[in-house]
Every structure is written in structure tokens, then in C-alpha cells.
Amino acid sequence: IFVEIEQKLEPSLLYKIGKIFGYNFAEFSNTVTLEDVSTKKFLEYTKIMVKFVEGTYSSNIKYKINLKDKLIDFRMKNFIICRNTGGGHIFSEGGIAGIWAWALQDPTIEAIQPKCQGRGDSECEVIAAPYHTLIKMGYKPFKCSKLEKLEITKDYQQFNQIRKTKWSNNSLRTLLDSGFLQYEHGQVIYKKERFFMCEASFIYILERELAKIKNGLKILWECSFAFGKKLASLIEKQDPCKFITDFFPALGFGDVLVVEKEGNYEIFVNYFPWLDWWKDIEFVMFRGWLSGIISGLTRQNHQLNTIKKDVSGGYLSLHITR
Numbered sequence: 001i002f003v004e005i006e007q008k009l010e011p012s013l014l015y016k017i018g019k020i021f022g023y024n025f026a027e028f029s030n031t032v033t034l035e036d037v038s039t040k041k042f043l044e045y046t047k048i049m050v051k052f053v054e055g056t057y058s059s060n061i062k063y064k065i066n067l068k069d070k071l072i073d074f075r076m077k078n079f080i081i082c083r084n085t086g087g088g089h090i091f092s093e094g095g096i097a098g099i100w101a102w103a104l105q106d107p108t109i110e111a112i113q114p115k116c117q118g119r120g121d122s123e124c125e126v127i128a129a130p131y132h133t134l135i136k137m138g139y140k141p142f143k144c145s146k147l148e149k150l151e152i153t154k155d156y157q158q159f160n161q162i163r164k165t166k167w168s169n170n171s172l173r174t175l176l177d178s179g180f181l182q183y184e185h186g187q188v189i190y191k192k193e194r195f196f197m198c199e200a201s202f203i204y205i206l207e208r209e210l211a212k213i214k215n216g217l218k219i220l221w222e223c224s225f226a227f228g229k230k231l232a233s234l235i236e237k238q239d240p241c242k243f244i245t246d247f248f249p250a251l252g253f254g255d256v257l258v259v260e261k262e263g264n265y266e267i268f269v270n271y272f273p274w275l276d277w278w279k280d281i282e283f284v285m286f287r288g289w290l291s292g293i294i295s296g297l298t299r300q301n302h303q304l305n306t307i308k309k310d311v312s313g314g315y316l317s318l319h320i321t322r
Contacts, residue, residue: 001285004223006085009210014087015142017209018094019101019110024150025199026102033105039067046072046103056196057091059185070104071129072096078117078187079124080196086118092126093142100128101147110134110141150201150275159274159315166270167257168249175250191234200252200273207281221288228292240265240297244290253286254316265294265302267320274316282307287320 006014032045046065054061059078065071074096082088097111108130115125127134134141175181181190188195210216235243241258244267248256254271267290272283287304294302308319 001223001227001289002081002090003084004226005220006081006087006089008219008223009216011087011089012142013209013213014089015094015097016144017206018090019098019144020094020147020209021090021199021202021205022095022098023102023107023147024098024201024205025095026099027149028152028199028201031099031103033103034067035105042067042103049099050074054186056186056188059187069129069133070100070106070109071127071133072100074124074126074128076124076126078185080194082113082124083117086116088113088116088118088124088126089142092116092124094144096126096128097144098147106130107145107147108132110143112139112141114139150277153276155276156274159311163255163271163315165249165255167245167268168255170246170250172250172252175247190231193231193234195251201275203273203283203285204275204277204281207284208277211281217282217284220284224285224288225292225295228289228294229296230292231289232293232296235297238297240294243297244293248290254318263300264322265304267304267318269318269320270313270315272316272318274311278309278311278316283318283320286318290320 031049032042034042037045043065050061050063057080058076060076062075064073079088080091082092093111093113097109100111101107101109109128110131111126111128112134113124113126115121115123117124127137127139131141131143131145172181176183181188181195183189207217207220210220241260244258245256252273254269254273257268259266259268287307291302291304294304302322304320304322306321310317310319
């Protein structure tokens with residue numbers, strides 16, 4: 001999905017989306033800031049954070065920090081997305097810029113990727129530092145200092161609390177232990193397609209930003225639908241109801257049930273990751289992905305265009321149909 005998206009949207013927009021996401025992800029994950037702790041503890045925490053990112057984003061990461069200049073320099077192997085596109089504007093540049101901007105509480109921090117395996121280099125390099133520092137170094141970074149900040153409220157805790165599923169039994173651990181998914185050197189693979197951890201606010205941020213541009217949501221739908229069909233082509237003949245119910249909950253999309261009646265499909269989802277922006281989006285990426293999988297497995301065109309959202313049960317429920 002992200003490879004397709006990066007090839008069809010403007011790099012500056014992709015960077016903005018990634019930086020907003022990285023900034024909010026850092027807050028959601030309780031990333032410490034240099035204002036909160038001593039320099040020693042900050043550096044220790046940064047090391048842990050890098051190892052966490054290395055877990056599914058890269059097979060190897062090395063880095064150097066210069067706190068005086070608010071600069072961090074990453075060297076990475078097999079980093080997500082950019083190794084295929086030569087771009088990496090969402091996660092490599094934007095995501096890192098957002099996280100580092102939060103950690104140093106400086107929204108002027110930006111990031112640039114001077115080297116990339118997707119452009120023929122032996123490794124990827126990302127440098128994050130204040131905008132004017134990067135300019136002085138001879139780079140031309142994107143500029144995005146206005147960052148929309150999400151609030152973690154009591155509702156966030158309530159709607160996203162852990163609940164027992166009714167329809168789904170699989171977890172990510174189940175799929176890894178069974179061999180359905182393979183994990184090696186920081187890469188989670190399903191039949192040559194690579195998956196990676198991504199905090200759920202990205203779905204909301206991406207759709208909200210793409211809704212602001214002409215054909216943005218159309219592009220998002222097309223990319224998601226195409227990826228769903230591609231995934232279906234890798235699956236041995238299987239009932240789409242069973243595959244979706246087994247697969248999507250393990251990826252963190254909630255408790256999912258798929259019902260087929262006379263060739264029509266209904267998707268019921270309880271406990272979908274909730275954000276205060278749930279009223280603002282129509283879950284285009286999720287619906288497109290599901291539509292593509294069903295279309296690919298049935299060899300008929302299924303467009304899941306209708307969605308009903310409900311929070312009356314104290315959690316986010318989705319009902320998706322044609």
C-alpha cells in the first residue's frame with residue numbers, strides 16, 4: 001500500500017503526513033523529552049527507542065547524536081518502503097523528523113535522506129536537525145513546523161481498552177508461531193509482502209490529509225484496493241470470510257466478522273482502534289483493502305462503499321457493506 005501511495009502523491013505532502021504521525025506517535029508511546037530527564041537518561045532511552053524501531057522497520061540501525069546541534073544521524077539497512085521507492089518521505093524522513101521534534105520539543109526540526117538503498121546506495125541515511133542547520137549543511141529539506149497535536153483523553157483510554165474478542169482467535173504471535181508469517185532480521189513477511197508495526201493514528205492522519213487535496217481519497221482507495229487484490233493473488237484458494245476474520249484481527253484491526261449472503265458481503269468490526277477523529281474519516285484505506293481481497297478471491301468486483309460507525313457500546317464499531 002505505502003509503496004503505491006509514495007509513487008502517486010507529492011513528496012512534500014507525504015513528508016507532512018509522516019511528520020504529523022511521528023510527532024503524535026512519540027507522544028502516544030510516552031517518548032521521553034530532553035526537557036523531562038537528564039542527558040544521560042535521554043540518551044539511554046533513545047537507544048531503546050532505536051532498538052524498538054529496528055524490530056520491524058529495519059534489519060540494522062546505527063546512529064550518532066549531537067545534542068548541542070539537536071542532530072541525529074541514522075544509518076540503516078533494509079528500511080521499510082524507501083528500499084523499493086527511493087523515496088521514504090512518510091516514515092524515513094517525515095516519521096523520524098516528527099519523533100525527533102517531539103523528543104527535543106522543537107517543531108522546527110526536519111529530516112533529510114541523502115542516501116537510500118532504493119536509489120542504489122549501500123545503505124539508507126537519515127539526518128534530523130533544525131531546518132536552518134540542515135540548510136547550512138547544504139541540504140534542501142521540506143519545511144513543516146505546524147504540527148496538529150492529538151490529545152490523549154479519558155475517552156481514548158476507555159475506547160481503546162483491551163477486550164475479549166467474540167469472533168476472532170488469532171493474534172500476531174499466533175500467526176508467527178504457526179509459520180503463517182515469517183520474521184527474520186527485523187522483517188515480518190507474508191509470501192514476499194512485508195508488514196510492519198504502525199500505530200493506528202496513521203489511518204486517521206493519512207485520510208484527513210488526503211481529503212484536503214483533489215483526488216486524494218480516490219488515490220488512497222485505488223492503492224488500497226490494488227494491494228488487497230495483490231494480497232488475494234498470493235493466497236491459496238480460500239473463503240474470503242475466513243481469511244479476513246483470521247487475518248485482520250491479528251493485525252490489530254479489532255474483532256472482525258465477515259458474512260456472505262447471495263454474493264454480497266457484510267463486515268462487522270468491534271473494537272476498531274478509536275481516535276477522536278472517528279467522525280471525520282470514512283476508513284477508506286481499510287474498506288479499500290477489504291474490497292480488494294474479496295474481489296481478488298471471488299474474481300468479482302466488490303466495492304464496499306457503505307460504512308456505519310457506532311460508539312454507543314463504549315467502543316468503535318464499524319458495519320461495512322456495498
